[in-house]
Amino acid sequence: MNKKIRAKDGKLDLSEFMNDNDLNAYFKRQAKEYIDPDEDKSLLTDKNRYFHELNLIDPIIHALSDLGYHHPTPIQIKVIPVALKKKDIIATAQTGSGKTAAFTIPIIQNIFIDKRKGKSYLRALILSPTRELASQIGDSITEYAINTKVRQVTAYGGVSKIPQIKQLEKGRDIIVATPGRLMDLIELGAVDLDRIEYLVLDEADRLLDMGFIDVINAIINRIPVRSQKMLFSATIPNPIISLGNKILNKPVRISVGRPSSAVDTIDSYVFFVEKHDKMRLLMHLLSTEKMNRVLVFMRTKHRVNDLVKRLRKEKIKSSAIHGDKTQIERERILNRFKNKEISLLIATDLAARGIDISDISHIVNYDMSEEADIYVHRIGRTARAGKSGKAFNFCDRKERRYLTKIERLINKHLIRAENYPYMSDITPPTLTILKKK
Numbered sequence: 001m002n003k004k005i006r007a008k009d010g011k012l013d014l015s016e017f018m019n020d021n022d023l024n025a026y027f028k029r030q031a032k033e034y035i036d037p038d039e040d041k042s043l044l045t046d047k048n049r050y051f052h053e054l055n056l057i058d059p060i061i062h063a064l065s066d067l068g069y070h071h072p073t074p075i076q077i078k079v080i081p082v083a084l085k086k087k088d089i090i091a092t093a094q095t096g097s098g099k100t101a102a103f104t105i106p107i108i109q110n111i112f113i114d115k116r117k118g119k120s121y122l123r124a125l126i127l128s129p130t131r132e133l134a135s136q137i138g139d140s141i142t143e144y145a146i147n148t149k150v151r152q153v154t155a156y157g158g159v160s161k162i163p164q165i166k167q168l169e170k171g172r173d174i175i176v177a178t179p180g181r182l183m184d185l186i187e188l189g190a191v192d193l194d195r196i197e198y199l200v201l202d203e204a205d206r207l208l209d210m211g212f213i214d215v216i217n218a219i220i221n222r223i224p225v226r227s228q229k230m231l232f233s234a235t236i237p238n239p240i241i242s243l244g245n246k247i248l249n250k251p252v253r254i255s256v257g258r259p260s261s262a263v264d265t266i267d268s269y270v271f272f273v274e275k276h277d278k279m280r281l282l283m284h285l286l287s288t289e290k291m292n293r294v295l296v297f298m299r300t301k302h303r304v305n306d307l308v309k310r311l312r313k314e315k316i317k318s319s320a321i322h323g324d325k326t327q328i329e330r331e332r333i334l335n336r337f338k339n340k341e342i343s344l345l346i347a348t349d350l351a352a353r354g355i356d357i358s359d360i361s362h363i364v365n366y367d368m369s370e371e372a373d374i375y376v377h378r379i380g381r382t383a384r385a386g387k388s389g390k391a392f393n394f395c396d397r398k399e400r401r402y403l404t405k406i407e408r409l410i411n412k413h414l415i416r417a418e419n420y421p422y423m424s425d426i427t428p429p430t431l432t433i434l435k436k437k
Contacts, residue, residue, distance in 0.1 A: 158327030
């Protein structure tokens with residue numbers, strides 16, 4: 001980075017950040033310890049690395065072993081040692097990378113070591129953009145902490161506050177919450193953040209995209225300045241830089257691979273098909289491809305409901321998940337999907353956040369994502385736990401500009417599908433010009 005980044009009133013002049021390289025340069029100067037994936041090859045994972053090498057205590061190692069986890073992922077290898085030292089962190093990692101364990105395990109261990117006898121009090125706050133993701137994080141903490149006395153409560157909307165308040169009254173060390181429900185509990189006097197020692201913003205880019213910035217600022221203002229803060233995000237747009245500059249103290253910058261790179265084990269195909277033919281193309285693929293468990297993304301809840309109805313008329317069993325579903329309905333649908341009672345789930349982007357199912361074979365982007373980083377989140381639902389996966393992208397004439405944005409972001413061409421029915425009669429676009437690798 002050639003030019004100097006100036007400060008205005010003690011804050012960064014965000015206009016000086018032109019790209020992610022500028023961001024890396026800034027955090028490299030700020031951080032006590034900088035981890036660059038292109039420089040520190042020794043941190044890359046392999047099957048010879050084990051959790052005990054990360055200075056974890058036996059109760060946690062035994063819990064991980066009982067769950068079948070023996071080898072840490074790259075993000076876990078990089079984050080856990082730094083987090084155990086209680087340093088602030090800003091990390092880029094994709095869905096399915098193992099980041100939940102990367103930040104929850106050090107928090108559990110540090111609380112376990114520091115915890116005094118007596119009633120528990122809230123020491124850690126983990127903010128999540130959706131209730132599904134909050135529930136997943138809470139379940140993971142319970143599993144990892146089973147051999148300790150560290151306990152968590154999960155708080156989100158769509159369900160009664162009373163059970164959450166009763167758990168808090170019994171004493172909990174960690175609260176995993178969505179911003180809205182957390183503020184409700186604070187206003188009721190059920191949550192006190194004055195003694196929080198650890199704060200995590202998970203999927204911070206989604207938190208900001210969903211308009212939670214004012215609520216997040218209100219929450220942060222209630223937390224002790226000296227607390228350890230960790231910010232995890234799939235992408236690092238300017239609002240994340242601004243937030244990091246505000247709340248992080250000499251953060252360690254951690255990244256696994258390219259900040260917006262697509263999962264290498266996913267074969268992603270693009271089908272040029274017009275909007276009125278997408279339904280028929282989907283039915284063709286369902287009948288000709290070996291699609292064991294399929295997650296279909298659409299832009300709006302109305303389109304989701306319409307597709308489920310149309311599929312039902314064709315005797316194709318599917319379920320819809322979107323923001324209008326109650327929490328009980330969402331959990332029931334997800335459990336049916338996990339248990340393979342249904343193999344086709346139609347979802348909006350927001351409703352799919354936090355879906356953590358390891359053997360989704362196919363992602364179908366029925367509607368191309370308007371934002372390129374959303375594409376990365378979508379396809380990250382397949383090819384988990386080292387497995388391979390496929391993504392089918394239906395691109396109509398109005399969506400071709402989105403394809404260009406996606407390919408520029410991931411610096412990779414999607415595979416052009418061949419010999420399929422209902423192909424658009426409009427000539428396919430020329431290949432996107434990519435950066436030289």
